[in-house]
Amino acid sequence: GAGVSQSPSNKVTEKGKDVELRCDPISGHTALYWYRQSLGQGLEFLIYFQGNSAPDKSGLPSDRFSAERTGGSVSTLTIQRTQQEDSAVYLCASSLDSILNTEAFFGQGTRLTVV
Amino acid sequence: AQKVTQAQTEISVVEKEDVTLDCVYETRDTTYYLFWYKQPPSGELVFLIRRNSFDEQNEISGRYSWNFQKSTSSFNFTITASQVVDSAVYFCALSEAPNSGYALNFGKGTSLLVTP
Numbered sequence: 001g002a003g004v005s006q007s008p009s010n011k012v013t014e015k016g017k018d019v020e021l022r023c024d025p026i027s028g029h030t031a032l033y034w035y036r037q038s039l040g041q042g043l044e045f046l047i048y049f050q051g052n053s054a055p056d057k058s059g060l061p062s063d064r065f066s067a068e069r070t071g072g073s074v075s076t077l078t079i080q081r082t083q084q085e086d087s088a089v090y091l092c093a094s095s096l097d098s099i100l101n102t103e104a105f106f107g108q109g110t111r112l113t114v115v
Numbered sequence: 116a117q118k119v120t121q122a123q124t125e126i127s128v129v130e131k132e133d134v135t136l137d138c139v140y141e142t143r144d145t146t147y148y149l150f151w152y153k154q155p156p157s158g159e160l161v162f163l164i165r166r167n168s169f170d171e172q173n174e175i176s177g178r179y180s181w182n183f184q185k186s187t188s189s190f191n192f193t194i195t196a197s198q199v200v201d202s203a204v205y206f207c208a209l210s211e212a213p214n215s216g217y218a219l220n221f222g223k224g225t226s227l228l229v230t231p
Contacts, residue, residue: 031216043206043221050216059218091160093219104219106152106160 002026004107006092012113013082021077021110025094032075033095033104034067038088046090049075082114118142119209119222127228128197136192136225138207144168147211149183149190150219155203163205166190197229 005024013019025032034046045059049069060066064083069075079086089111093104120139128134140149151163164174166183174181178195194201204226208219 033216033218035219035221042223043219045218045220048216048218056212056216056218089158093160103162103165105162108157108159 004092004094004105006090006107006110008110009108010111010113012115015084015114016081018078018080019082019112021079021090021112023075023077023092023094023107025073025075025092026105027073029094029096029105030072031095031097031104032069033093034075034077035091035093036061036088037091037109041088043091046077079112082112084114087112087114118220119207121205121207121222121225123225124223125226125228127230130199130229130231131196133193133195134197134227134229136194136205136207136227138190138192138222140188140190140207140209142188142209142211144211147209148217150208150210151181151190151192152206152208152221153203154206154224160206163192194227197227199229199231202227202229 007022030051032049036044036046047054047067048056051072052069064080067077089109091106091109093106095104096102118141122137147168149166153161153163164181171183180193182191204224206224207222210217210219
């Protein structure tokens, strides 16, 4: 498709389980961003990739969170030993070239519920 | 510290009214970017406008207009003759850090409800 695609759209998991969230950016976009949207915290920046490198991981909330990007394309955000406070909508965005600060396009997000 | 402040949490207007959404930002950089995004009930963030710190010209796009004032660190958004389809959450965002790929620093959002 033409837009940023995220899967799954919804995920319900039990506390303590690991989850993987996937993001397919727009083809040719070198920059990829993960954000988290929750009621209490609003929209928080998590991590940024330029190609396959992540120069800035400062937004990851804890060491239970990790992310990787392969082939300069698909990215996965992994949350280990999920906790209830991880429940949120996880949004992915991509842009043509972050250095030039071009427009970022967002996916529809993955709604994660930890029960 | 919150770098982008959207003081209005919720606004309710009647269709055809004009409405202004306020945004105040904080930065020490001389080069930065400001954005507005719309998030309709479907959840996807929709880009509305990007403005760099060197361009203080106001912009108009149809019923939408933006007023950027560096002197007051504000980037306000006005919808003229509002319509029901304008109902959404609107986010103002600041981008200033090249190390994070100019990641967006969002305000808390303003929920706009336009009633018939």
